[in-house]
Amino acid sequence: MGIEQKLGDLGVVTYRLEDLVNWGRTYAMWPILFGLACCAIEMMSTQASHYDASRFGMELNRPSPRQSDLMIVAGRVSRKMGPVIRRLYDQMPAPKWAIAMGDCASCGGVFNNYAIVQGVDEIIPVDVYVAGCPPRPEALIDGIMTLHERVRGERLKDWA
Amino acid sequence: MERHDLVVQKLRSALPEAIEEIYDFRGERTLFIKKDKIKAVCQFLRDDEALQYNFLSDICADDLLPEFPRFAVSYHLYSIANQHYLRLRVQVEDPDDGPETVASVWPVATWLEMEVWDLMGVRCVGNNSLRRLFLPEDWQGHPLRKDYPLGYEEVQFSFNYEEIDAKKPYARD
Numbered sequence: 001m002g003i004e005q006k007l008g009d010l011g012v013v014t015y016r017l018e019d020l021v022n023w024g025r026t027y028a029m030w031p032i033l034f035g036l037a038c039c040a041i042e043m044m045s046t047q048a049s050h051y052d053a054s055r056f057g058m059e060l061n062r063p064s065p066r067q068s069d070l071m072i073v074a075g076r077v078s079r080k081m082g083p084v085i086r087r088l089y090d091q092m093p094a095p096k097w098a099i100a101m102g103d104c105a106s107c108g109g110v111f112n113n114y115a116i117v118q119g120v121d122e123i124i125p126v127d128v129y130v131a132g133c134p135p136r137p138e139a140l141i142d143g144i145m146t147l148h149e150r151v152r153g154e155r156l157k158d159w160a
Numbered sequence: 161m162e163r164h165d166l167v168v169q170k171l172r173s174a175l176p177e178a179i180e181e182i183y184d185f186r187g188e189r190t191l192f193i194k195k196d197k198i199k200a201v202c203q204f205l206r207d208d209e210a211l212q213y214n215f216l217s218d219i220c221a222d223d224l225l226p227e228f229p230r231f232a233v234s235y236h237l238y239s240i241a242n243q244h245y246l247r248l249r250v251q252v253e254d255p256d257d258g259p260e261t262v263a264s265v266w267p268v269a270t271w272l273e274m275e276v277w278d279l280m281g282v283r284c285v286g287n288n289s290l291r292r293l294f295l296p297e298d299w300q301g302h303p304l305r306k307d308y309p310l311g312y313e314e315v316q317f318s319f320n321y322e323e324i325d326a327k328k329p330y331a332r333d
Contacts, residue, residue, distance in 0.1 A: 079296060080294075080295065080296045083296075086331075107315075107316060108313065112311075112312055112313060112315065113310050113311045113312070114303065114308075114309065114310060114311030115303070115311075118313045119328070121328075121330055121331060122328070122329050122330065122331055123331050124331050125330070125331050125332060125333055
């Protein structure tokens, strides 16, 4: 009573398991809600209808780290926020990835002072840096697609 | 404008010598109050029938570093009944011996004085819950002071990329 009756014999498809798994991981990447500053506005507009992040299977921003596998650090990270980010990142189940969105999260940006961590890569390992102050949604989408490229090249043993 | 003068007149008759100076700027009145009189002045301004400054909107502190006294604490009062703002200002010479707490007049002053201590280091005498409010609990110093070091890390450009990269404390999984 399913699709197989309408279509007849579909045959067998063979594929590398690693590619299938990475394909699945790539197009169902749920980011954790992590807007820290003005970059969050661009992140929201990336997810809204005009730029439509759901094309990449990531329309759901999870409020819980246990349900998410991508952390988009959108904005400057203060010294007080640092331990919180690390704690949330540690709670995310592997496999997990991180994007540093914008200049502040990547390197401190214009805030070169005692209050701001000079790059979130001092706190969590970052996979992709997106430049801009703030980056336009196109730039963030480019960063997400760069991350997808990276994930497609990963080996299962890397996360085992 | 007449309410500005009413405040001064009432305060002078109730607590003579409390007002050190009166300062007007663009229709706002600031009263410089003697440091040891601030609590009595606040109590009077809140309880007087005609004044009723029943809302303490903010307490903030200034660092006037080359000058002496170095610190000044401002109290921004609002009378909801009369819709009138008033600013009280106290000059503080020693930050560890600040003005007396007004938490018994307006309970919110506990938190506002905590903020003043956290960022500026002016300790309001009698407030026993002065602890870190905005900053991490192990923070050293008071960053809004003018002699607090701003902090600077060398910026990574293409010409010194590898030098900085070698020293940068990258996080691990």
